[in-house]
Amino acid sequence: MTAETPDPLLLAALATVQDPELRRPITELGMVESARIIGSVARVKVLLTIAACPLRSTIVADVTAAASTVPAVDSVQVEVGAMSPQQRATLRAGLKHRSVPFGDPGSLTRVIAVASGKGGVGKSSLTANLACAMAADGLRVGIIDADVHGFSIPGLMGITQAPTRVDEMILPPVAHGVKVISIGMFVKGNVPVIWRGPMLHRALEQFLTDVHFGDLDVLLLDLPPGTGDIAISVAQLLPGSELLVITTPQSAAAQVAERAGSIAAQTGQKVLGVVENMSWLQLPDGTRMEPFGSGGGAELSARLSTTLGTEVRLLGSIALDPVLREGGDSGLPVVLGHPQAPAAQEIVRIARGLARRPRGLSGLKLPVTPV
Numbered sequence: 001m002t003a004e005t006p007d008p009l010l011l012a013a014l015a016t017v018q019d020p021e022l023r024r025p026i027t028e029l030g031m032v033e034s035a036r037i038i039g040s041v042a043r044v045k046v047l048l049t050i051a052a053c054p055l056r057s058t059i060v061a062d063v064t065a066a067a068s069t070v071p072a073v074d075s076v077q078v079e080v081g082a083m084s085p086q087q088r089a090t091l092r093a094g095l096k097h098r099s100v101p102f103g104d105p106g107s108l109t110r111v112i113a114v115a116s117g118k119g120g121v122g123k124s125s126l127t128a129n130l131a132c133a134m135a136a137d138g139l140r141v142g143i144i145d146a147d148v149h150g151f152s153i154p155g156l157m158g159i160t161q162a163p164t165r166v167d168e169m170i171l172p173p174v175a176h177g178v179k180v181i182s183i184g185m186f187v188k189g190n191v192p193v194i195w196r197g198p199m200l201h202r203a204l205e206q207f208l209t210d211v212h213f214g215d216l217d218v219l220l221l222d223l224p225p226g227t228g229d230i231a232i233s234v235a236q237l238l239p240g241s242e243l244l245v246i247t248t249p250q251s252a253a254a255q256v257a258e259r260a261g262s263i264a265a266q267t268g269q270k271v272l273g274v275v276e277n278m279s280w281l282q283l284p285d286g287t288r289m290e291p292f293g294s295g296g297g298a299e300l301s302a303r304l305s306t307t308l309g310t311e312v313r314l315l316g317s318i319a320l321d322p323v324l325r326e327g328g329d330s331g332l333p334v335v336l337g338h339p340q341a342p343a344a345q346e347i348v349r350i351a352r353g354l355a356r357r358p359r360g361l362s363g364l365k366l367p368v369t370p371v
């Protein structure tokens with residue numbers, strides 16, 4: 001065997017190693033420069049996308065473990081280098097070719113925009129938990145935190161790592177199996193974002209084009225509360241996206257949420273359903289207290305059904321539970337940290353229902369052209 005020819009058994013073992021960010025075998029990504037076995041020593045040279053790759057040690061550990069499985073190998077030496085600009089351009093071209101553009105009518109990724117009428121109803125907490133529940137079920141899931149003024153997804157998912165940039169391509173950090181991108185990852189400290197419509201539109205557009213999510217089953221968008229510019233941009237950039245509307249049981253909250261949901265009447269988007277959050281608090285004696293009243297979710301689903309002319313179901317009601325708040329504060333969503341909690345089980349049930357629904361035209365108002 002010449003110095004240039006990789007050892008086929010070693011290469012086959014290395015094909016089981018995935019780049020943690022790109023989620024593709026490192027052999028397919030052009031990251032294995034050489035793979036030889038000399039005596040009983042496996043010598044592998046790995047090229048990282050950039051020299052300062054934050055996941056360097058993970059990749060080295062995975063390569064070492066994979067190479068060790070080859071029967072002839074007693075020890076493994078991993079040399080790490082960085083790709084040349086030319087190699088990165090080839091990688092980018094290959095990824096662009098294979099990634100699914102979420103806005104395409106033929107895209108197989110289900111895009112769910114999570115909306116609410118007002119802030120503080122638990123929209124971001126539910127987005128994070130629904131995503132984790134779907135990922136735990138084996139789906140490939142991404143979140144775009146489009147709540148640019150009140151971005152909270154990185155904290156809820158426990159992400160402190162910045163996205164990796166490969167030239168103009170952005171690789172989103174992965175937490176609990178979910179790929180996440182947020183404007184919060186691009187601002188220093190807790191600086192408020194004071195962008196207006198056109199900038200918000202461009203930020204969302206950039207997330208959708210420059211962030212490499214790879215092939216996703218579900219992309220969740222955490223929208224800002226209300227019926228602002230971003231909701232319109234989402235409808236324009238992702239015409240196939242569907243809305244999930246969150247409310248509390250309070251009648252006033254449901255009325256405000258109706259405005260967020262009825263935006264679908266203008267954009268032609270489908271409303272997947274309503275989720276009522278903070279429905280009740282379980283007291284130590286087993287009784288239920290309803291701090292925010294009751295009936296808001298049912299009221300909202302009835303109102304939206306009338307406005308949109310199609311059934312909009314109440315998909316579930318989630319209890320007010322301190323463990324849900326604690327999970328958000330610690331970056332370990334309750335569906336993973338306390339899966340036995342009733343609130344977690346209800347979120348998992350809702351997530352499974354959403355994931356099961358086939359994509360299609362049912363429930364959509366189709367434009368009718370007069371003949």
Ligand SMILES: Nc1ncnc2c1ncn2[C@@H]1O[C@H](COP(=O)(O)OP(=O)(O)OP(=O)(O)O)[C@@H](O)[C@H]1O
Pocket residue numbers: 116118119120121122123124125126147150152224225277278318319320321322323324325326328329343
């Ligand atoms: N079911 C629940 N039980 C207990 N606490 C909850 C529940 N849902 C949300 N919370 C808490 O309520 C607060 C508001 O939730 P969250 O930030 O998810 O709301 P939001 O609708 O996304 O708000 P905004 O749009 O203003 O960001 C958070 O502190 C969160 O931990």
